[in-house]
Amino acid sequence: MTESRKHSGPASGFSRRAFLKGSGAVAAVTALHGQQAVAEQNQEDTTLVRGATTISLNVNGKSHQVKVEPRTTLLEVLRHQLDLTGAKPVSMDGSSGASTVWVAGKTVMASTTLALTCRDKEIRTVESLGGANPDAVPLAFVKHDAEQCGFCTPGFVVAVRAFLDKNPQATEEQIRQGLNGNICRCGTYANIIQAAIDLVKGGGNG
Ligand code: FES
Structure with a gap:
């Protein structure tokens, strides 16, 4: 290994080791918190x-x-x-x-x-939001093409409905925070957020 390669760590002082250590601690605290809530x-x-x-x-x-x-x-x-x-x-x-x-x-x-x-x-x-007269949330997901594999979609649809029921005038930032308990591995966040914003603007939250 050349001398320059040996000393080529990040200039900011933020090392990969420190990052892994930090993210591990956050994950552990989150897991503990989750387990306690579930137990209760x-x-x-x-x-x-x-x-x-x-x-x-x-x-x-x-x-x-x-x-x-x-x-x-x-x-x-x-x-x-x-x-x-x-x-x-x-x-x-x-x-x-x-x-x-x-x-x-x-x-x-x-x-x-x-x-x-x-x-x-x-x-x-989530089935309660479908049927002959679907709720506005699944319709907004269709309109904004807010899914790929669809595995996360039912959870997101319920989460959006629940969040907007409580926060009908939510801002984009509030929507992002309100939905942060749901994960999309395909990365359709932008479209999901857009669907929720559309619902706020269009008043389809009842
Ligand atoms: S659409 Fe595939 S995980 Fe969200």
Whole structure:
């Protein structure tokens, strides 16, 4: 190795090693925070149930009898028992946002939510935004070509709908921050953001 190559580190003093160390710490803190939130979310009324049990879940306005074990996630029930395959099993730790659904009016990751904790709560999935009269959000996604492989799309559609319901006059910056829990591996962010901006401008948020 030549002398110049040996000493060719970044002039700013920001080394690759420091970057990897820093990003690792951030990932660890994020993971810990996420695990704690999931544990708190799931501790509710699962402790007294052993083995499989039949429960009733209210999904998109319909009541369903489903068989679950304490470890069964809401995502498994939606996809394998109710054939509601919109929410996607992209990341079982919920970090992709692809399994975003509503439970009791709040967005949660179905992949990290135990089905038992959803008893007596209203569950809404992306399928509730489709049908004969689709919601404005999926229509805006189509208009702005806001998908490629589509795996992230249902989670983003729910996230956009939930965010705009609470922030109908959001700025572009607020939209970007509001959607930062969802990841698109194909990189269609620009089109997704544009769809959301269009909805704010066009008032299609009701
Ligand atoms: S469209 Fe492929 S992950 Fe978003």
